[in-house]
Structures are given as structure tokens and as C-alpha cells.
């Protein structure tokens with residue numbers, strides 16, 4: 014047997030064995046974890062697609078900024094003719110409102126006619142002429158008719174006192190000449206459309222057109238008066254070329270916002286892993302694995318490999334998405350630098366996730382924690398993404414507390430990630446030059462950049478930013494600290510590995526002696542509390558005074574127990590709810606630390622040789638150690654591998670075991686589709702895999718129908734050979750059929766123990782006799798008179814049910830003699846049932 018060999022092997026062979034064992038565990042559990050993710054296809058695909066979606070989103074932002082920036086410039090603005098006044102757009106609006114301050118006169122009529130003809134405007138429709146007392150009353154009209162008049166003109170046909178407080182305060186209408194005009198334009202009309210610099214300024218062109226029309230009209234009037242030819246001046250306006258907006262042109266979304274968006278993909282994996290690990294804890298799957306000897310090292314290494322796999326995949330998905338979208342920062346940086354950055358950061362976050370998962374016990378809480386980390390992290394990333402902040406953080410001559418804050422942030426992985434990213438962006442991506450107020454395109458990022466610090470000036474202050482390599486070392490330090498914390502909390506937090514260690518466990522000799530497996534040393538050197546002098550460990554189970562008291566409980570859940578179970582024995586433990594059965598089994602399987610006492614299982618010490626015990630036991634707990642996503646066959650494969658069954662016969666063994674528990678047809682179905690009974694059957698099959706020398710079963714047939722229950726009984730019966738089976742049950746029939754010995758536990762104590770017949774004989778009420786007589790009361794009266802030791806159990810109809818004490822053979826003799834003389838119609842004799850024994854021993858009969 015493997016465990017026998019272990020006892021006699023040298024430390025070197027043991028180390029080799031340990032290494033092989035752990036690598037086997039890692040390979041089995043990693044396969045299991047990957048299988049779970051492969052069954053959750055949409056989540057996994059989304060996880061791998063996430064970087065691509067983020068890069069696509071960034072590319073879209075870049076596109077918007079670029080197209081926006083390109084639209085904001087106009088290198089060759091068009092000439093706009095102003096020879097005609099443009100008509101206003103709205104219905105019923107007035108293109109030109111003309112106020113005549115001195116009433117109409119010859120020259121004003123001429124001008125209005127001229128404008129009307131030259132600009133195709135209809136009088137009294139497009140042009141409204143008002144004779145106003147003064148300029149103020151014209152502006153009053155405009156105010157009262159908001160937005161109906163496009164442009165107003167005041168023709169000063171006589172002297173008008175000037176208003177002091179409106180648009181025309183600079184107007185000087187001359188009393189004598191009266192040939193001066195003023196243009197009043199609607200300032201609220203949108204000026205140049207900033208979203209499209211190719212459009213002309215609506216006000217400029219209109220005002221100029223009006224001015225030109227009036228000037229032309231005046232010139233024409235003057236020319237006619239003085240006998241000149243009709244003079245027409247034609248004019249155009251054209252704006253200056255509009256240069257590109259220098260705050261947008263060259264903006265690089267990937268450089269400026271990368272740390273914010275690239276923070277997200279690892280957080281998805283983070284959330285997924287934390288919830289999966291906590292789920293294994295909440296459903297006690299990890300406890301189940303610990304019982305069959307899966308080491309914490311194997312457990313965490315398997316998750317580490319899964320995290321590495323997903324981190325590697327998402328990292329590469331991110332890098333190649335960057336290449337796909339032609340991000341300059343990605344194209345100008347060596348692949349290895351990008352891989353190192355994203356992978357190290359992702360792995361550090363995964364290890365942070367491992368550490369968090371050791372502190373929480375519920376999946377619900379794990380979701381809350383993951384979301385909090387994601388949202389809180391995004392808020393911080395919003396600051397850290399800024400290259401300006403990175404420079405500000407490293408400016409020399411800072412207040413004394415800033416370097417301390419910076420140092421504190423160095424222990425926050427996303428800060429180090431943002432810092433390295435900013436280093437790359439500063440070289441390979443476009444960055445804002447605040448002094449020049451423009452964007453500078455990046456150069457190639459080389460390994461020299463990786464190892465060199467960055468220096469420069471910011472608003473007249475010099476800054477010195479440590480090299481990317483230094484920040485990379487910080488990330489590695491973060492990982493190391495988180496690994497140590499994970500290791501520590503995994504030991505001390507209750508529920509992680511079943512047993513929890515004291516908070517100073519690493520300073521105890523026992524911890525390191527167990528760790529290095531010094532079991533080859535003589536027993537007196539190792540720690541052995543309650544070391545027995547007269548106990549000889551057997552191949553089965555030997556307990557001497559083993560007891561358990563839960564913290565904050567007044568009484569012991571299990572009082573000191575003496576028990577010896579030999580090989581080939583099947584023992585059932587029966588007891589009422591809360592009697593201590595599960596606690597006893599948990600101690601024997603190493604899930605709970607005994608409060609005291611000695612125990613040996615397969616010859617190994619329960620306190621110091623637990624690793625070896627785990628190698629030699631099988632366990633079918635009250636809860637099923639099953640993963641909903643995996644199929645029955647995958648479960649069997651996992652446990653067969655963990656149990657190191659020979660590869661050549663593994664598949665055959667799996668099929669055989671599954672058929673044995675009637676699950677052959679459902680072997681390839683996910684366990685989530687199994688009924689409660691099917692899951693129990695699978696758990697029983699799993700407990701027997703790998704030929705364990707002791708099997709513990711906690712209520713193995715709960716939830717099974719009578720036919721399947723009998724099949725499982727048969728299976729357990731066949732498993733008895735060459736091993737010890739300890740099962741707890743509430744079914745007396747099960748205990749009676751399966752066990753060679755029955756132990757009755759009451760309030761943490763073994764009240765009695767022995768084969769079923771012995772218990773019945775010893776604790777039962779004797780024989781039960783049922784007599785059928787035409788007058789049962791008379792019959793009982795006579796019997797009771799002759800044999801007072803008889804006990805009446807029931808009289809109903811023609812039947813009398815009574816018991817004869819087993820310990821009194823003479824009473825039985827006397828009873829049968831008496832009965833022979835009576836006219837008995839029928840009779841039957843029955844031995845006591847186990848249920849009666851149980852009720853009597855547990856004292857429950859009194860309570861009924």
C-alpha cells in the first residue's frame with residue numbers, strides 16, 4: 014500500500030513522492046478548472062473577446078476625435094458673394110426691416126426700391142418699412158417682434174435724438190444731410206458654426222450684403238443726381254484658412270486613456286476566479302478535496318495556472334487587438350515589453366483575487382467585492398491614466414507628504430501598471446506638450462527606455478520619473494506580498510482548508526515539521542501531544558479519548574471517545590440530530606481539529622500525520638463534492654487522477670464504477686441535471702475510487718429511492734473487503750443490513766456499541782408476543798395474575814400485545830405453559846427492533 018511504503022521511505026524519496034503528488038494534483042485540478050470554464054462557453058468567450066471590444070471602442074473614440082479634428086479645419090475657405098442680401102429662412106419672417114426716422118423722402122424711396130430690385134426682395138413682404146419717430150421706437154418694434162426681422166436698417170432722413178442705451182448709440186444721424194444709415198443685426202443668431210467651419214458666418218455675410226446693397230443704392234442715387242452712370246460695386250467675402258484644432262489634432266486616445274480601459278480585462282478574470290474559488294469554499298468542495306489529500310499547494314497552483322492561462326490569453330488578445338486596430342503605441346513597442354506589462358499586471362491582480370478569496374466565504378459577497386474593486390479601481394484609474402499626474406507625482410521639491418503617498422500607491426498594482434503604461438505612452442504614443450501646447454507624436458519604445466528613468470521640466474519644475482523596470486519590480490513585489498498574505502490567510506481563516514491554524518502558526522515547530530514531513534524522525538522528537546504509551550495503532554481506526562468542543566459552546570459536541578475498529582469491519586454510527594456524528598467524522602477526516610485525545614487511522618497519527626491519513630481514506634460527505642458544470646464521467650476522471658489510479662485501466666474503472674451505481678447512462682450529462690439521488694450515488698462511487706483503506710460515509714443513502722438504496726447497499730457491502738467502512742445513518746434498516754457493528758451516539762457520547770443482535774438482546778425489551786383471543790381482557794388478566802413480570806404493550810380488538818423479559822428464561826417457560834391452556838386463536842413472537850433499542854438508549858421513549 015502507498016501509505017505503508019511512505020512510512021519506510023527516505024526523505025529524498027519522500028520529496029520526490031511529494032513533488033509527483035503535487036504535480037499530479039495540479040494537472041488534475043487545472044484540467045478540472047479548465048473543463049468548468051470550457052462548459053461555461055459564453056463567459057469564456059466574452060472574457061477573451063473583452064480586450065478586442067475595448068480596443069474597438071478605443072479605436073472608435075480615436076476615429077471620432079480624428080474626424081472631428083479634421084472637420085474643424087478649413088485650409089481653403091470658399092468665397093461668398095455678397096451682391097445679394099440672403100433671404101431669411103422662416104416663413105413670415107422679414108429679411109430686412111427699414112426704419113425711416115424722418116419719414117419717407119425721395120432718396121429713401123429710391124434706396125428701398127434699389128435694394129428690392131438688386132436683391133430680389135419684395136416690398137412689404139421681404140422688406141418692411143416703418144416710419145418711426147426716432148431710433149428708439151424702431152428698436153422697440155424689433156424687441157416686440159422677437160426674431161421676426163433678420164436685419165434692421167435705420168435710414169436717417171432727418172435729425173433724431175439718439176438713444177443712449179441700445180445698439181445704435183454710436184449712430185449720428187445728421188440733421189441736414191440725412192444720408193446716414195445704421196445696420197442693426199440679430200446678435201443672437203448663431204455665429205460661425207463651430208461644428209462645421211466650412212459654413213460661412215451667417216451674420217458677417219448678411220450684414221455685408223446689406224451694407225453693400227445700401228451703398229450701391231446710395232451711389233446709384235448720387236450718380237443719377239450728378240449725372241454719372243449707374244455704379245454697381247460687387248464684392249465677396251472670404252474667411253482666413255482655418256488651421257486644425259491643435260488640442261485635438263494628434264490626440265492619441267490609446268495613450269491618454271489606455272490605463273483606464275486596459276484595467277478592465279484582467280478585472281473580468283479577477284471577478285470570475287474569485288467567485289469560482291469562493292464557490293468551491295462555500296459548497297465545501299475544497300474541504301472534500303482536502304479530505305482525500307489534495308494539498309493547499311496543489312490547489313493554489315492549479316488556480317495559478319488557470320489564472321496564468323487566462324491572463325496569457327487575454328493579454329495576447331489585447332496586444333493583437335492593438336495591432337489589429339493599428340494603435341501606434343502597440344506598433345512602436347516591442348511585443349515582449351507589452352506582454353511583460355499586461356501579463357505581470359494581470360497576474361498580480363489574479364493573486365490579489367486569490368488573497369481576497371481566502372477572506373470571504375460567500376459567493377454573493379465575492380460579487381460585491383469584485384464590483385467594488387472594479388468600480389473603485391476605475392475611479393482611481395481615471396486619475397492614474399493622466400500623464401500629467403504621473404509627472405506631477407515625480408516633480409522634485411514636492412511637499413513632504415507627496416512622496417509618502419506615492420510610496421503607498423506603489424503597493425497598489427494598478428498604479429504601477431499605469432506608471433509603466435505612461436512610460437511607454439510617453440515614448441511610443443502621442444503625448445501633449447504643455448509648453449508648446451500641441452501633441453507630439455511618439456518614437457519607438459526600446460529596451461533602453463525600459464531601463465532608463467525619464468526626466469524633464471513641467472511648468473518650470475524638473476521631474477524625475479523612475480524607470481519602467483523599477484515599477485515592474487514593484488509589481489513583482491506586490492505579487493510576492495500578496496502570495497505571502499494568501500498563504501497566511503489561507504491558513505488562519507476558518508473554512509479555507511477545513512482546519513484553521515493559529516495566527517502565529519508559522520512560528521510553531523509543528524507547522525514546519527508537518528510541512529517538511531519529518532515523520533521519518535523518531536516519534537519523541539516530533540510533536541505528539543497525549544502520546545500514548547500503551548496504544549498500538551492498528552490498520553483500522555483507534556481512538557483514545559478523542560473529543561471536540563466548538564468555541565463558544567458550553568458542552569462538548571463529542572465527549573472523550575474510546576473506539577477501535579479493525580480491518581474488514583463496517584461500523585454504523587447512529588444517533589439523533591446533533592448527537593455528534595458529523596463532528597466525529599469531521600475529526601477523523603481532518604476537517605476539524607480535535608480539542609484533545611489521540612487517534613490513529615490506518616496506523617497514522619491523526620494530529621501529526623494527517624497528510625498520510627488523507628492518502629488512505631475515501632470520503633462521502635453529507636454534502637456532495639460535485640461541480641455542477643462537470644459530467645459524472647469527468648468527476649470520476651478527476652478523482653481517479655487525484656487518487657493516482659493506473660492510466661491504462663482508468664477508463665475501464667470509471668465505466669465500471671459508474672455502472673455499479675447505475676449512472677452509466679448519465680455519465681456524460683452535467684451534474685446540474687442530476688437528481689438528488691443520482692448525485693448521492695455519484696458521491697458514493699467517488700468515495701471508493703483509488704482503493705482507500707478506510708472509507709467514511711456521512712448518510713450515504715439520503716434522498717435515494719428504495720431500489721437505488723438497495724443497489725448502493727449492495728455496493729457498500731461489496732466494498733467492505735479489506736477495508737474499514739464507517740458510516741453515519743438515520744436508517745436503522747441500513748445500519749442493520751450493512752454493519753458488523755452499530756454505535757449509538759447520544760449527546761456526543763457513545764452510549765452503546767456492538768452487533769445488531771447483541772444490542773437487541775442487551776437493550777431490547779425482550780420478545781414481543783401477540784395473542785389473538787375472543788376475550789383479550791380476560792386473557793391478559795389471567796396471564797398477569799400468573800406472571801406479573803409480563804408487560805402489557807397494547808390491547809385492541811381481539812389482540813393482546815405484550816413483552817416477555819429476555820433475561821428471565823423461566824418466565825418464558827411459564828408463559829408458554831399458561832398460554833397452552835387458554836383457547837388462543839392465533840399467536841406470533843417477534844424479537845425487539847433496532848429502532849426500539851435506539852429509542853431506549855437515546856432516552857427518546859420517555860419523550861413520546
Ligand SMILES: Nc1ncnc2c1ncn2[C@@H]1O[C@H](COP(=O)(O)OP(=O)(O)OP(=O)(O)O)[C@@H](O)[C@H]1O
Pocket residue numbers: 563564566570588589590591592593594595596597
Ligand atoms: N460549527 C459549529 N459550531 C458550533 N457548534 C456546532 C458546529 N457544528 C456542530 N455544532 C454542534 O455540535 C453538536 C453536534 O453536531 P453534529 O453536526 O456533529 O451532529 P450530527 O449528529 O451530525 O447531526 P445530524 O444528524 O443532524 O447531521 C450539535 O449540538 C451542533 O449544534
